[in-house]
Amino acid sequence: MPKQARAGRSAPPTLGFVTSTVAGEQTFDSLDPRTGAVVASHPVHTAEDVRTAVRRAEEAARWWRGLGFDGRRTRLLAWKKALVARLDEVAAVVVAETGKPLDDARLELVLAIDHVDWAATHAKKVLGRRSVNPGLLGANQAASVGYPPLGVVGVIGPWNYPVFTPMGSIAYALAAGNTVVFKPSELTPGVGEILARTLHDAVPERALVEVVTGFGETGAALCGAGVGKIAFTGSTATGKRVMAACAETLTPVLIECGGKDAMVVAADADLDAAADAAVWGGMSNAGQTCVGVERVYVVEQVADEFVAKVAALVPSAHYGPMTMPSQADVVRRHVADAIAKGGRVVVEGSIEGNVVDPVVILDVPEDSVAVTEETFGPLLVVNRVPDAAEAVRRANATGYGLGASVFAGAGAMRIAESLRCGMVSVNGVISFAGIPALPFGGVGDSGFGRIHGADGLREFTRPQAIARQRFALPVPVTSFTRTAAHMRTLLTLVAARHGRTLR
Numbered sequence: 001m002p003k004q005a006r007a008g009r010s011a012p013p014t015l016g017f018v019t020s021t022v023a024g025e026q027t028f029d030s031l032d033p034r035t036g037a038v039v040a041s042h043p044v045h046t047a048e049d050v051r052t053a054v055r056r057a058e059e060a061a062r063w064w065r066g067l068g069f070d071g072r073r074t075r076l077l078a079w080k081k082a083l084v085a086r087l088d089e090v091a092a093v094v095v096a097e098t099g100k101p102l103d104d105a106r107l108e109l110v111l112a113i114d115h116v117d118w119a120a121t122h123a124k125k126v127l128g129r130r131s132v133n134p135g136l137l138g139a140n141q142a143a144s145v146g147y148p149p150l151g152v153v154g155v156i157g158p159w160n161y162p163v164f165t166p167m168g169s170i171a172y173a174l175a176a177g178n179t180v181v182f183k184p185s186e187l188t189p190g191v192g193e194i195l196a197r198t199l200h201d202a203v204p205e206r207a208l209v210e211v212v213t214g215f216g217e218t219g220a221a222l223c224g225a226g227v228g229k230i231a232f233t234g235s236t237a238t239g240k241r242v243m244a245a246c247a248e249t250l251t252p253v254l255i256e257c258g259g260k261d262a263m264v265v266a267a268d269a270d271l272d273a274a275a276d277a278a279v280w281g282g283m284s285n286a287g288q289t290c291v292g293v294e295r296v297y298v299v300e301q302v303a304d305e306f307v308a309k310v311a312a313l314v315p316s317a318h319y320g321p322m323t324m325p326s327q328a329d330v331v332r333r334h335v336a337d338a339i340a341k342g343g344r345v346v347v348e349g350s351i352e353g354n355v356v357d358p359v360v361i362l363d364v365p366e367d368s369v370a371v372t373e374e375t376f377g378p379l380l381v382v383n384r385v386p387d388a389a390e391a392v393r394r395a396n397a398t399g400y401g402l403g404a405s406v407f408a409g410a411g412a413m414r415i416a417e418s419l420r421c422g423m424v425s426v427n428g429v430i431s432f433a434g435i436p437a438l439p440f441g442g443v444g445d446s447g448f449g450r451i452h453g454a455d456g457l458r459e460f461t462r463p464q465a466i467a468r469q470r471f472a473l474p475v476p477v478t479s480f481t482r483t484a485a486h487m488r489t490l491l492t493l494v495a496a497r498h499g500r501t502l503r
């Protein structure tokens with residue numbers, strides 16, 4: 001079902017903000033969350049439309065694969081250049097559909113451009129066929145592994161970082177030799193369309209990214225449309241639905257879901273840097289960041305100083321309205337529960353309509369929903385702990401496991417390694433997301449599989465093993481011409497190779 005209609009509009013009874021039916025085609029509006037004004041109308045693509053898009057993408061995929069790594073690299077770098085030249089044009093659509101500040105939209109694009117570059121320039125090295133040691137029994141073989149593409153990858157994306165997040169799948173899937181059918185969030189369809197347009201303008205030979213727009217049903221249709229893989233980013237609840245739908249056709253899935261990321265602040269941390277990172281990590285993008293800081297565990301002896309620094313920095317936070325107003329209700333519920341359970345409000349922000357001011361609450365019981373559930377809003381829970389070990393224990397006591405951050409001195413790496421999550425920033429926040437060589441993804445309720453880096457490239461391929469016989473073995477062990485003497489020779493070789501005890 002469509003998400004709740006946004007500010008300035010009321011939802012028609014059954015189909016959210018579907019606005020019209022033109023020549024049998026339903027359309028819906030994307031809205032500016034700052035004003036409620038219509039940004040643009042987009043088609044509600046049906047299951048048949050989705051299948052047609054996948055068929056077109058399959059045809060383009062054959063051509064794209066045939067270009068090889070070098071041909072694809074040239075074209076993806078042309079796209080990168082186009083994105084740089086049209087950065088503000090794309091950023092304007094991001095701002096209009098999400099309400100985030102222009103510089104935040106620009107930053108999102110800058111990071112995405114870096115990923116396009118990395119994926120394009122590293123695909124050959126990471127995915128090109130490579131030789132492996134054939135071992136004793138395969139001494140007569142040339143053994144190699146290649147990573148051919150899957151064909152068409154279906155990408156289903158969220159609205160919070162409508163460029164950066166799906167590009168983590170799109171750029172890597174393309175560089176690996178696939179084409180893409182992209183279903184952007186119903187809140188940010190225009191961003192999906194302009195991204196595809198910039199690619200088509202830079203590489204006009206084929207449509208490498210087909211965009212299908214609509215609501216959850218359009219995404220569900222993509223899951224059943226026979227693509228080589230679904231790369232889903234969104235909430236854990238929808239991720240489970242996507243996985244169940246994909247199970248019907250054994251379509252593989254990459255699932256990037258929500259998080260409840262913790263920051264650990266040790267006694268020997270740089271408190272100025274930690275406070276700055278906590279405020280940015282918790283409040284930027286109105287807290288609507290999957291790897292945003294939602295919980296801080298600060299060691300008792302530095303807690304007062306840390307909290308004072310956080311409280312001093314918060315008033316400078318500037319991030320725009322919530323993109324989806326229903327999220328303000330979630331923040332309201334989490335704040336109320338935290339206070340009811342005994343949390344002490346340090347910074348009390350007001351919540352009016354879809355504008356939520358920063359809220360910081362101290363000593364929130366661990367069974368409060370502000371600690372156990374993803375808030376996805378500008379609420380920072382700061383809890384005092386006796387030592388870093390207890391901070392780690394509490395940080396890990398959640399079903400989620402996306403990212404984390406650590407502010408500490410000499411013990412920082414040890415703390416980082418003991419956190420149960422996919423990514424950690426040490427003495428920084430969300431730093432891993434801007435390093436293209438690092439894999440991005442979570443564990444547990446945060447999902448599985450990886451975008452970015454070499455792992456992110458391999459995610460959109462299937463490893464293909466080839467053993468090429470160079471000459472016949474003198475000991476034919478896999479033939480009916482094998483004799484007892486052949487087996488004796490083989491067993492002697494194995495005893496010599498594996499039978500010795502190491503002292």
Ligand code: NDP
Binds near residue numbers: 003165183186
């Ligand atoms: P949703 O789960 O609501 O939606 C994600 C996407 O799935 C949207 O395109 C949505 O379409 C589509 N969808 C909805 N129902 C179905 C269905 N049955 N089958 C297939 N697709 C469907 O998430 P949000 O868009 O609200 O994004 C916020 C969530 O995303 C947060 O939990 C956040 O933590 C997470 N996230 C995770 C990231 C990560 O990398 N791990 C990064 C960014 C966000 P429609 O919008 O039309 O309903």
